[in-house]
Amino acid sequence: MATTSFTKKTLGLDSTEPALTPPTSSGKATTFAKKPKPAGAKSKKLGIPEGLWTKCPKCSTMVFDKELDENLKVCTHCQHHWRIGARERIHSLVETCTFEEMDAEMTSVDMLGFTGVATYTSKLESYQKSTGLKDAVATGICKIGEHRVALGVMEFSFLAGSMGCVVGEKLTRLIERATEKGLPLIIISTSGGARMYEGMFSLMQMAKTSAALAYHAKARLGYISVLTDPTTAGVMASYASLGDLILAEPGAMIGFAGPRVIKDTTQAELPPGFQTAEFLLDHGLIDSIVPRKEMKQRLIAYLDFLTVPQKNGAAS
Numbered sequence: 584m585a586t587t588s589f590t591k592k593t594l595g596l597d598s599t600e601p602a603l604t605p606p607t608s609s610g611k612a613t614t615f616a617k618k619p620k621p622a623g624a625k626s627k628k629l630g631i632p633e634g635l636w637t638k639c640p641k642c643s644t645m646v647f648d649k650e651l652d653e654n655l656k657v658c659t660h661c662q663h664h665w666r667i668g669a670r671e672r673i674h675s676l677v678e679t680c681t682f683e684e685m686d687a688e689m690t691s692v693d694m695l696g697f698t699g700v701a702t703y704t705s706k707l708e709s710y711q712k713s714t715g716l717k718d719a720v721a722t723g724i725c726k727i728g729e730h731r732v733a734l735g736v737m738e739f740s741f742l743a744g745s746m747g748c749v750v751g752e753k754l755t756r757l758i759e760r761a762t763e764k765g766l767p768l769i770i771i772s773t774s775g776g777a778r779m780y781e782g783m784f785s786l787m788q789m790a791k792t793s794a795a796l797a798y799h800a801k802a803r804l805g806y807i808s809v810l811t812d813p814t815t816a817g818v819m820a821s822y823a824s825l826g827d828l829i830l831a832e833p834g835a836m837i838g839f840a841g842p843r844v845i846k847d848t849t850q851a852e853l854p855p856g857f858q859t860a861e862f863l864l865d866h867g868l869i870d871s872i873v874p875r876k877e878m879k880q881r882l883i884a885y886l887d888f889l890t891v892p893q894k895n896g897a898a899s
């Protein structure tokens with residue numbers, strides 16, 4: 584009797600075959616799928632990846648952020664140059680601890696009482712917080728290789744690197760210091776142009792910086808202008824295009840008005856590669872395209888060439 588009931592039970596189980604294909608919706612399957620988690624597993628997993636991959640906008644490859652940082656924010660596959668901040672760039676070029684910053688605390692004033700979606704003052708405050716800079720340029724005297732150099736580096740993420748009174752004044756003071764001390768000058772530009780929040784005061788910076796550069800040139804001192812993506816409008820129309828040597832990073836957008844504005848105005852089809860560093864090199868506006876990783880060594884080589892007459896004098 585007992586044997587009969589046992590057989591019956593076995594047959595019943597076989598008909599549903601739970602061990603081979605567990606039905607997904609059944610309660611038993613859910614409990615089976617839930618594995619006991621070790622206590623430390625969750626925190627460990629959160630500790631490793633933090634969205635550490637960036638997609639290259641040019642070749643669509645996913646690049647590991649750490650690798651990208653080590654490569655100075657240049658894609659390891661297609662050499663696309665990402666925009667980098669002023670501090671990062673200074674760090675990549677200057678000898679350690681030699682950058683003596685000038686006028687770091689100089690801040691813009693809202694002289695027009697400009698109000699749009701937000702006030703100019705509130706915009707300045709938020710960009711000062713996000714970039715750690717008081718305005719869109721960092722200037723100072725530093726050493727690159729064996730050369731003492733006056734260096735100005737612009738920051739695009741501060742109001743699109745726009746040139747207002749502070750950018751103009753800081754650069755003018757830098758150029759004047761270089762003239763006074765007999766130093767070569769390097770300005771690394773990236774800018775959307777003059778700062779509209781400061782009206783005509785921003786336009787006056789074009790003349791001011793250019794005049795200071797004229798005195799620097801009169802003293803027979805070298806000026807290297809480095810154009811990075813993007814360098815446009817009022818900045819391109821003043822100090823950025825006045826270098827004795829004009830270098831650019833690969834693929835940088837360089838011009839006065841943007842390609843869309845030119846296309847709309849002229850109603851003409853623009854040639855391929857218009858306003859890129861490569862196009863401008865072909866047409867003689869710039870002297871050389873220098874990849875970011877080679878920039879420091881190339882600058883040292885150019886400084887060796889430009890500063891030969893000063894080497895015997897008291898150049899510091």
Ligand SMILES: [Zn+2]
Binds near residue numbers: 644663
């Ligand atoms: Zn790429």
